[in-house]
Amino acid sequence: xxxxxxxxxxxxxxxxxxxxxxxxxxxxxxxxxxxxxxxxxxxxxxxxxxxxxxxxxxxxxxxxxxxxxxxxxxxxxxxxxxxxxxxxxxxxxxxxxxxxxxxxxxxxxxxxxxxxxxxxxxxxxxxxxxxxxxxxxxxxxxxxxxxxxxxxxxxxxxxxxxxxxxxxxxxxxxxxxxxxxxxxxxxxxxxxxxxxxxxxxxxxxxxxxxxxxxxxxxxxxxxxxxxxxxxxxxxxxxxxxxxxxxxxxxxxxxxxxxxxxxxxxxxxxxxxxxxxxxxxxxxxxxxxxxxxxxxxxxxxxxxxxxxxxxxxxxxxxxxxxxxxxxxxxxxxxxxxxxxxxxxxxxxxxxxxxxxxxxxxxxxxxxxxxxxxxxxxxxxxxxxxxxxxxxxxxxxxxxxxxxxxxxxxxxxxxxxxxxxxxxxxxxxxxxxxxxxxxxxxxxxxxxxxxxxxxxxxxxxxxxxxxxx
Numbered sequence: 001x002x003x004x005x006x007x008x009x010x011x012x013x014x015x016x017x018x019x020x021x022x023x024x025x026x027x028x029x030x031x032x033x034x035x036x037x038x039x040x041x042x043x044x045x046x047x048x049x050x051x052x053x054x055x056x057x058x059x060x061x062x063x064x065x066x067x068x069x070x071x072x073x074x075x076x077x078x079x080x081x082x083x084x085x086x087x088x089x090x091x092x093x094x095x096x097x098x099x100x101x102x103x104x105x106x107x108x109x110x111x112x113x114x115x116x117x118x119x120x121x122x123x124x125x126x127x128x129x130x131x132x133x134x135x136x137x138x139x140x141x142x143x144x145x146x147x148x149x150x151x152x153x154x155x156x157x158x159x160x161x162x163x164x165x166x167x168x169x170x171x172x173x174x175x176x177x178x179x180x181x182x183x184x185x186x187x188x189x190x191x192x193x194x195x196x197x198x199x200x201x202x203x204x205x206x207x208x209x210x211x212x213x214x215x216x217x218x219x220x221x222x223x224x225x226x227x228x229x230x231x232x233x234x235x236x237x238x239x240x241x242x243x244x245x246x247x248x249x250x251x252x253x254x255x256x257x258x259x260x261x262x263x264x265x266x267x268x269x270x271x272x273x274x275x276x277x278x279x280x281x282x283x284x285x286x287x288x289x290x291x292x293x294x295x296x297x298x299x300x301x302x303x304x305x306x307x308x309x310x311x312x313x314x315x316x317x318x319x320x321x322x323x324x325x326x327x328x329x330x331x332x333x334x335x336x337x338x339x340x341x342x343x344x345x346x347x348x349x350x351x352x353x354x355x356x357x358x359x360x361x362x363x364x365x366x367x368x369x370x371x372x373x374x375x376x377x378x379x380x381x382x383x384x385x386x387x388x389x390x391x392x393x394x395x396x397x398x399x400x401x402x403x404x405x406x407x408x409x410x411x412x413x414x415x416x417x418x419x420x421x422x423x424x425x426x427x428x429x430x431x432x433x434x435x436x437x438x439x440x441x442x443x444x445x446x447x448x449x450x451x452x453x454x455x456x457x458x459x460x461x462x463x464x465x466x467x
Contacts, residue, residue: 034249039261040278042162042220043251045354046114047312048345050338051166051282051321052104053119053289054148056090056126058326062292073323074290077124077173081183084174087124091141099328101151105159107330111338112345114353115162117223117319120149120212122166122290125174129216133207136174148328153216162220165212167205169224169239169256175200179228192229201235209239213246221251221261230257253280270311272381273364274357280317283307285334291323298333301340302458306385308341308352309399309459313388314364315357347430348461351397355390360411363387397429398462403454408462412444420444422467429461437462 057074064080071079077087108116121127129149130139139147149165156163172178176185177200191197213219222243230236236258243250254264262278265271270281285304286295299307304320311318322334345352358364368380386402398408413421426437426448438449446464454460 049115058291073288073292096328101155105155111342117164120165123171125172164221166223224256227257358389396464410446425465430455
């Protein structure tokens with residue numbers, strides 16, 4: 001009877017897990033081919049996602065042998081030129097007993113985020129899940145002996161948040177054939193020429209991507225990173241084929257080395273103008289992705305809210321990162337600042353989720369009139385920060401970061417057939433009664449009278465219904 005009871009418990013647990021994945025998995029594995037617009041629909045609606053950089057690098061937390069290592073935390077093995085055999089010893093110290101998948105996903109939900117992307121394997125080569133392709137993973141090589149990604153996948157299914165993986169396909173500093181490690185192994189050019197690199201791809205990278213797309217329910221996207229050496233020998237195409245075969249609804253980012261489903265901007269690189277394609281900005285809350293114990297340069301809720309609105313007003317998505325500790329905790333300032341953004345979204349989310357870009361542009365700024373150059377030698381851009389505009393059919397959402405005195409003057413807007421649209425109603429999004437504000441037209445310009453005080457100190461949203 002005891003054996004039967006144990007078997008029944010196991011079967012029941014498996015059925016519960018399968019049921020939790022079922023609604024999303026049915027969509028991800030649908031036999032009917034998805035059009036590109038159908039594939040991108042959720043991404044265009046979501047706008048705001050959580051990036052998680054978590055791995056062995058959280059153990060040294062930016063310090064190696066008593067010395068603070070410059071640069072981002074997850075690159076400590078590279079920056080300090082740590083030998084593979086020394087870095088491997090971190091696995092024995094990695095025991096994140098305070099990790100709680102439910103709490104992580106709840107925080108993302110509180111922040112108003114609609115999808116989560118976590119590092120399944122970063123450049124250090126360590127898999128944060130139970131991989132059969134390599135014993136160098138969190139289940140087999142650490143005292144934790146659990147698969148946190150499986151727990152996160154189940155929690156995301158419960159909260160109806162989409163789940164995706166970051167996977168470093170090219171760089172793997174642990175493997176003799178992986179790109180990037182030239183302090184233990186030969187140069188990348190030699191690895192390419194000898195066939196060691198292709199051997200690494202076929203024996204580790206490709207099998208691990210298959211594992212991720214097979215064992216974790218529906219995967220909303222695979223976030224590949226650094227395309228070095230991927231442009232030849234059909235390498236990138238092999239990864240495309242794996243994803244399209246196993247989960248045709250899964251999106252592919254822009255860093256594989258072949259055209260993906262959307263464009264990945266540079267790290268923390270928000271474009272100056274509207275970009276008319278699907279795109280995303282990966283960004284940090286402080287100055288690092290992986291946890292560094294002494295990096296406390298946190299972006300404020302005001303700054304994060306502005307960046308979110310700025311990105312959406314230009315047509316993109318914001319993938320904002322947290323770097324959990326080796327204990328499995330998301331730093332409290334990260335949680336506090338993200339939840340502050342979430343409270344703003346509770347009131348103003350209509351102006352973000354599924355919203356389109358501005359029809360204006362002058363509010364974004366203009367090239368610097370003095371001819372200055374930026375750090376890359378390109379013409380500098382003088383950004384404006386007073387207001388932004390997001391859109392939905394028949395509505396303009398004017399995000400006022402600087403509250404105007406008396407009224408807001410809407411720039412001229414030309415609609416179809418060169419006819420100027422008519423503002424039929426104006427109100428504040430935070431006003432549950434949608435009390436109409438006085439509107440005055442002077443030629444092609446519109447003036448909206450505003451209350452003396454802003455309803456929100458971070459960003460007050462003025463809604464203009466248009467005809």
